[in-house]
Amino acid sequence: MEEFEKPPVSMEEDTEMEESDAVENPKASQKSSSDSESSDSEEEADQNEQLLALEYELSTNPSNYDAHVQYIKLLRRSAEIEKLREARENMNTLFPLSPEMWMEWAKDEASLSNDSNFESVEKLYERAISEYLSIPLWCEYLNYVQEHDPKVRDCLADGISKARNLFERAVTAAALHVSQGSQIWDAYIQYEQAILLTIDQSDIQAKEKQVQRIRSIFHRYLSIPLASLKSTLLAYKAWEVEQGNSLDAEPCGVLGISSHVASAYQKAEEMYNARVHHEEQITRQDISESERFQHYMSYLDFEKSFGDPARVQILYERAITDFPVSNDLWLHYTHYLDKTLKVGNVVKDVYSRATRNCPWVGELWVRYLLCLERGLACEKEISAAFEKSLKCTFSTLEEYLDLFLTRVDGLRRRISSASGDGVLNYSMIRESFQSLFQQAADYLSPHMKNTDGLLHLHAYWARLELKLGNDLIAARGVWESLLKTCGSMLEAWKSYIAMEIELDHIYEARAIYKRCYSKRFSGTGSEDICHSWLRFEREFGTLEDLNHAVQKVTPRLEELQLFRLQQESKSFTGATDQREQTLKNTSRERRKSGSSAIDEQPPAKWQKYTSPNKKLHKKENTQGLNLAEANDGEEKEGKVEKKVNEQQMKDIKNTTSRLYKDQCTAFVSNLNITAKDEDLHQFFSDVGGVTAIRILHDKFTGKSRGLAYVDFKDDEHLAAAVAKNKQMFLGKKLSVARSNPKQGKRESLAHTAPGEEASNQSGGHGRSVSKESGEDSKGSRGRKRVENIQLKGKNTFAVPRNVKPLGWTNKPGTREDEDEKPKSNDEFRKMFMKT
Template identity: 80%
Template sequence: MEKVEKSPISTEEEEDTEMGEGDVVENPKASSKSSSDSESSDSEDEAEQNEQLQTLESELSTNPSNYDAHVQYIKLLRKRGEIEKLREARENMNALFPLSPSMWMEWAKDEASLSDDSGFEAVEKLYERGISEYLSVSLWCEYLNYAQEHDPEVRQCSADGISKARNLFERAVTAAALHVAQGFRIWDAYTQFEQAILLTIDHSDIQAKEKQVQCIRSIFHRHLSIPLANLRATLLAYKAWEVEQGNALDAESDTVDGISSHVASAYQKAEEMYNARAHHEEQITRQDISESERFQHFVSYLEYEQSFGDPARVQILYERAITDFPVSSDLWLDYMRYLDKTLKAGNVVKDVYSRATRNCPWVGELWVRYLLCLERGHGSEKEISSVFEKSLQCTFSTLEEYLDLFLTRVDGLRRRISSARGDDVLNYSLIRESFQQAADYLSPHMKNADGLLRLHAYWARLELKLGNDLVAARGVWESLLKTCGSMLEAWQGYISMEIELGHINEVRAIYKRCYSKRVSGTGSEDLCHAWLRFEREFGTLEDLDHALQKVTPRLKELQLFRLQQESKSVIEATDKREKTSQKTAREKRKSGSSAIDEQSPAKRQKNTSQYQKKLHEKENTQGKNVAEANDGEGKKGKVDKPVNEQQMKDTGPGKTRLYTDQCTAFISNLDYKANYEDLRQFFSDVGGITSMRILHDRFTGKSRGLAYVDFVDDEHLAAAVMKNKQMLLGKKLSIARSNPKQRERESFVLNAPGGHEDASNRSGIDGSSASKESVESPKGSRVPQSTASKRVENFQLKGKNTFAVPRNVRPLGWTSNKPETREEGDEKPKSNDEFRKMFMKT
């Protein structure tokens, strides 16, 4: 801290311009030039300072909450010596923020240097304001020294002056003497003051001298019983002072030998306590750690002190912590909770709450606790109202904090009006004004919020109980419905109030208003059902019929709307899922193709053949019945697509691709985006599914909207057929029992490579197929079955195409007993003459 001399606010520091006798000015022109340069530099500095002042003044006029701007403005005014502006700037800053101890010391010293002893009271008030904001041993010591030097009564050592000084020292001891690191400074100053008083007492006044000696000895004893730094130096000073009083002690020894037993015991205990806290003191005073680390050390230290349960020591440590971390709201809240638990109420607690809200005005909980503290201490309505109005000028981070503040204010008014206690005459109009103020502020920002509903419900209840005004209570609900008309709870609260009052017709009128409203969630349906329930319990049969007439079409409309919304959401989810799977498949193909492209065609064919061979051997070992798919291998040198491991796993040992459709449901009009999981969910209430197969287009791979689902028995199949015309993904499914009549054709299809696909997978001359189907095993895993993977050599497909005919749907005129006919094109080719004769006949 820079020490302020006699004129600390001077514009420039005075320099010694006197010259010695031997000094000679060798170059007057150079001296003149130097002087002009100095004047030019000063003018430039002054212009720069004026510009800074204007900038800071403009900033503070637009943003008075800028703390740093206040600090810079005060420093610049102090440098320029503008006393009146400096006082005003300090007052303006202190009206918004607490000042640091160093700023208070600077202010008090500046004012002390500008006034004589007649201005002692003004400076004394500055010190009093400073010590009330933060705990600072240095500020207390400055205050004590100033009082001894400039207070006329204390300086004259009059009885009143000595009593006044002692009271000030006792206040300092109470406030700061338990400060482990610096508290000894207060005790040392107190001891020195009393020793100075001893010197002023006449030697002949033995009684007065003995009384003063006992006073000094008592201060030493109190000092030695407190765990403070520099405790051994205090013991040596005490023993030296006792030697001066004629007691035989070893003043050079730092042991307790020679002093009374109770003092020695207290000293040893204090020393042990200090040693136990020395580590914590070292941690919180370290300069080589971050602020967050130091804060955590303070927290640990506080937990340690609280474990001993000494409120005075804990409070001093909290004061030290908030002096170092004044804007930590968590620290202030912890401090408040501790005081509420230990001291409950009183001026000390109220002072802490006041300082907390000045340091962290943006924290709503601090203001709420402050209002409760004032009420707990039976504060006046004027004081509570003033604090509440101050809180509304602050900016909180959430609307819930504003709501909590308004509700706390109303709670206090309600309690005091109900108890009819205190000198203040309160009436219900204060509650109504507070509610209205809260509604005006919060309604635009909390539309359809639970907090706004809670506020109005509380308001309406108090209008009935304290205000005895039913019209006003209804008006509260009506005002809420203007803002939250789509909120189910708002209508329910209004209806509940009327039901409790027994106003049946009013309730019915409200239901007629709200049943057709669009309410969030399932609120519309809930209101319709609530109206019917109300009419059953309170209305006549005609009232119930009327409600049914109104509600039934509304419920149907809502049900249709829900189905549309669900279908839309399912489609969107399916689209998203398919896009993700397609993207993954593309990435896999891309990564796989890069490795294959690096190989030559001959090498790829060789590797594929080797892989096919290994896979075939593995399949035979596991008992897989897939040998039929490899019958044509080697006949024409074609390399088949390898069957992947998942297919072999899903087929399972001993399972074949023979589908007799003895207990199978055929499903059509299936949504193209439906998958096996959707089918499984659809038939989850039926159960008994053994496998599922969805038909896909051979070339595009897209679903054809057809599927087969096999069940374990006829009972489950019948239950599945009963679900015919039910919705799945927004489409009505057609579900029928699969019942093919052509056994010969079925046998032919079962032996074909496509398996279950009937004629839909018959191969052409080139061995290609027009469609494929994927198979779901009983375990639920998909097994895509590729058709035309092998050419079948034991048949030829001739005649008209019967491509993709479902097994329970046959072309017109095609029966199982119809004999097989041969097309004319299958006979021996005719010659030109035969053709000519055939046409000439016609």
């Protein structure tokens, strides 16, 4: 069979076929329509569900910017006009809307209304252009006015004047935009050219006036560095030719135009060429937002170097349109305006927008309040701005404090500058102060307890009540309220006292001292307040008042001193215990390392008293072939160790001979264990003549034994030192006596057995060599000294126990008189130190 190609079906035939199919197959038609209806209903249900979820989110968290945007989009799609208006108003109450959102809103309202509702749409455009700089938004606004305003559209005098004023506003606000400002100028020229066409040809004067107006706009246009300079110059030339002017015939023309226009054009071209690089950088699409921000900042520095505030301001407006929530950018912008413009509605408007875009920056709110005050704003406006700032959340407490103080400063300046009946209003305004500071206390006290910030706030408040309100009771109430929450803060009490002293209220100041001298403050504050009270009584009080203060303060100071000494002792004990624990841990680790390490590196005492033959024998058993090498090494170690021990013995002898003279020495007991040599030297500084100080320490723990010997250069200084007996030193009453080793020895001999006499020589004021030098009488060096002692007479206490039972007795030829005579400490030292 042959296949035939179907002829094309026209639109009408296609429609007829669909209708015939619907008639022939009504079930299929009903099924397709039901499917579409079901899909629409499902989509509508999903949309309603999303709307409900967004409504709940905005009711609980109205500051959710993205939820506002999504909610408006869904309402716009569902065509719920009233809810859409309400949603847009609610969002704009909290946030500025983007230029695109404003244009959508204005177009939606314009499509729903006729010319009678023109004013409502116009107000929307006015609100829109006040938030961000947008050239497209300005163009939409200008077009809307020309099309829908009856007066402007009919070219009435009032309408023309209104349109021209609107174009001039647009030129001032946006025509300096380098890349897009030409759109405003082109629209302005087109409107004026349209006005020219409406003028009657017979009215030559009016026509010439309008031509001159258009020419003036062209000249202004050509003097601004814009991206479309060259095309604008060509358009201007063509327009002049249309007016019948031969530009090339100008005598002093440059580029076919008059000299002054050509000069302005060339300057504008040079300015544009200098900025074209910056314009390219901030309009690039292949860079990150942070890089674009840095390019904006470089561009701003470049514009500031030329000193043209209008150009700098327009560039700042372009930057904040791209970065609306950059707090650094807003801070730079407002700071620049404060420095250049200082006052005016322009600065106030920028601050208003800054606080709406970055409400979390406390510095912006502080500057905003100062800007309102400089602009002589009414109290209602300033108060509204302050109350709005309190609803924001700041990152630091200092921002809250600075905000409160700025508000108080403004109120104080207004009250202080008032004259006449204005002064009488303080009683009425005091309520504002009290509520303000109460609010400040509620905000700040929980977070700034015992801080200087809260102290300064209350000090300021008390001073205002005293100076402006002339109310001493209220000022005292401020301090009392602070002490309830910050009673442990020393500066709060001192400031309260200072206020009373300044007012010459001595009795009240003394009463405050009595309340706080026994309180515990941080650091040395407790001692400081006691000494401060004593100085106060010396300067302002009577002798009776001073004596009373001394009686109160002295026990308190002694108590504080004792407490601090206990704390220092605990810290010292803790540090000593920690060192001992560290040594124990170290020795335990060494023991864990095994006996092999001890065999390889024995301690010095082991090596000294180990027989070389035993060492050699040990080496032979362990090393075998390395006998000779080991023997040589041990001999070298023995020589080195012998030299070290001999040097130690020399040092001990020198130290003993240097320390124990006992000629002009004071024995000090009941000494504070924390005392050092410098403390004792300071104690005897009024006596003078101190040559040496020795504090006795326990040889095992290293802690002070509470005993010391102080050597003086002569008996006169020693006698003066002994006169300081029973004086207080570091919280303890010292016992100072002349060191008398002979008397101490006699007392010990009278009360001890002969065999125990030497061990008790450290009692009383006498000192034993073993305890001071740290030598152990049972050690090797002690044994060596005993072997060299020449035993004479009745010195049987020194006889070795294994010799005495063998019948060792005094020889008849010895001198008993000399032996029975008690020996001094020096003689005992010579006996024990003799080698």
